[in-house]
Amino acid sequence: MELRRLTLADFRNFRGATPEQPGPGVELAFGERFTVLWGHNGAGKTNVLEALYLCSTLRSFRTTDAKALLRRGQDHARVELEAFDDDLGLDTCLEVRIDRGARSTRRSARVDGKLVRSATDFYGRVQAVLFTPEDLGILRGSPGGRRQFLDRVLFARQRAHIADVQRYEKLLRSRNRVLKTDPAELPRAERTRMLDTYDHGLAEVGAQIWDRRQGLVEDLREPFAAAFAHIHDRRDPGEGGAALAAGLAYGARVLTRESQPATAVEDLPGRQQALAQALRDTRRRDEAAGRTTVGPHLDDLHVRLDGVEAGDFASQGQARALVLAFKIAELRDAQQRHGRRPTLLLDDVSSELDPRRSARLFETLAQEVGQCVLTTTDARYIELGAGVERRDLQVRDGQIRVASES
Numbered sequence: 223m224e225l226r227r228l229t230l231a232d233f234r235n236f237r238g239a240t241p242e243q244p245g246p247g248v249e250l251a252f253g254e255r256f257t258v259l260w261g262h263n264g265a266g267k268t269n270v271l272e273a274l275y276l277c278s279t280l281r282s283f284r285t286t287d288a289k290a291l292l293r294r295g296q297d298h299a300r301v302e303l304e305a306f307d308d309d310l311g312l313d314t315c316l317e318v319r320i321d322r323g324a325r326s327t328r329r330s331a332r333v334d335g336k337l338v339r340s341a342t343d344f345y346g347r348v349q350a351v352l353f354t355p356e357d358l359g360i361l362r363g364s365p366g367g368r369r370q371f372l373d374r375v376l377f378a379r380q381r382a383h384i385a386d387v388q389r390y391e392k393l394l395r396s397r398n399r400v401l402k403t404d405p406a407e408l409p410r411a412e413r414t415r416m417l418d419t420y421d422h423g424l425a426e427v428g429a430q431i432w433d434r435r436q437g438l439v440e441d442l443r444e445p446f447a448a449a450f451a452h453i454h455d456r457r458d459p460g461e462g463g464a465a466l467a468a469g470l471a472y473g474a475r476v477l478t479r480e481s482q483p484a485t486a487v488e489d490l491p492g493r494q495q496a497l498a499q500a501l502r503d504t505r506r507r508d509e510a511a512g513r514t515t516v517g518p519h520l521d522d523l524h525v526r527l528d529g530v531e532a533g534d535f536a537s538q539g540q541a542r543a544l545v546l547a548f549k550i551a552e553l554r555d556a557q558q559r560h561g562r563r564p565t566l567l568l569d570d571v572s573s574e575l576d577p578r579r580s581a582r583l584f585e586t587l588a589q590e591v592g593q594c595v596l597t598t599t600d601a602r603y604i605e606l607g608a609g610v611e612r613r614d615l616q617v618r619d620g621q622i623r624v625a626s627e628s
């Protein structure tokens with residue numbers, strides 16, 4: 223999908239038609255490759271990325287409260303994206319409306335003017351890979367944040383993934399409830415029967431989740447290491463350094479001291495067996511703890527620099543280079559799978575990178591990326607080099623104007 227034009231009406235700080243100022247709202251046209259949105263803090267640059275993300279996923283990446291997207295004091299907002307669908311060879315128009323009702327605020331989606339009733343029919347028409355500065359928190363944050371990070375990527379690959387995660391969580395809650403129940407209140411045979419049923423379901427769905435996450439990490443490992451090496455090259459004599467190797471690994475909480483699976487865990491049946499066995503082996507311990515202590519709800523994504531966990535080791539700039547390398551790997555992977563590159567959305571991309579890393583990043587982007595929309599406080603930070611098509615737009619207090627084009 224090639225993005226052409228975006229219209230924002232009463233979305234965040236972008237105004238819609240008013241009696242004094244008739245018109246459809248605030249419009250912008252994208253460059254064929256790079257669109258650089260620049261402006262001061264609070265101008266509305268991230269709001270534009272948020273609107274694009276909404277057209278891709280029907281969700282915001284900043285809030286679950288749809289009301290927050292309505293311009294203050296307004297009851298209706300509209301985001302319209304005109305694009306060229308390369309698969310169909312046709313222009314298409316995606317529209318998301320947000321309407322405040324008496325009891326709740328509703329989102330609705332239209333494609334070429336027709337209401338799309340099922341959200342799953344709307345997702346993924348615009349494929350986007352998003353980087354925001356909040357992503358940097360995943361390295362130092364909790365394993366839960368890293369699992370969610372992987373699950374979001376997987377959702378773009380396979381729609382069933384999120385439903386499976388929800389099914390797994392439901393089974394887990396039920397199992398934990400039984401584990402916590404006082405033995406006097408639940409006859410032993412009934413308790414064992416219930417736990418056997420939950421274990422079976424958890425092993426089946428859990429193995430799917432584990433298998434997909436593991437597969438993703440394996441697919442991204444090489445492009446991730448290559449993209450990081452390119453951005454963070456240490457051949458500069460001043461740094462006297464050998465290159466730092468970036469690594470990705472998936473840590474499954476099934477391979478515990480209590481449970482070493484008898485089968486290999488290299489494929490889905492092996493993972494299912496191992497998970498079933500681990501749940502059996504740790505049942506007594508789980509009953510004492512009142513919770514399930516093995517399974518993909520406890521797994522982790524390990525991001526390492528020269529073998530050391532990046533969360534403990536990486537500098538701010540290195541952390542940024544690692545997360546950006548992951549996004550570039552995701553982009554390459556999507557291209558290999560679908561033959562199309564998703565649009566890259568980069569919020570405040572180059573701060574914290576020194577000038578040389580910043581130049582390497584933009585060199586990588588110019589090589590790897592199809593269409594990219596990025597934000598910055600100063601367009602001079604975005605050095606894409608001569609010959610790379612870019613369109614610079616100034617965002618100022620909810621207004622957008624073309625600043626330059628090349």
Ligand SMILES: Nc1ncnc2c1ncn2[C@@H]1O[C@H](COP(=O)(O)OP(=O)(O)OP(=O)(O)O)[C@@H](O)[C@H]1O
Nearest residue numbers: 234235262263264265266267268269290292293294
């Ligand atoms: N619902 C809303 N109605 C009106 N204005 C809003 C609404 N939500 C956010 N804003 C305004 O939008 C602006 C924030 O926009 P945004 O986050 O896009 O800024 P930005 O240009 O990315 O800034 P920075 O460079 O600091 O990241 C703020 O001025 C905020 O007051």
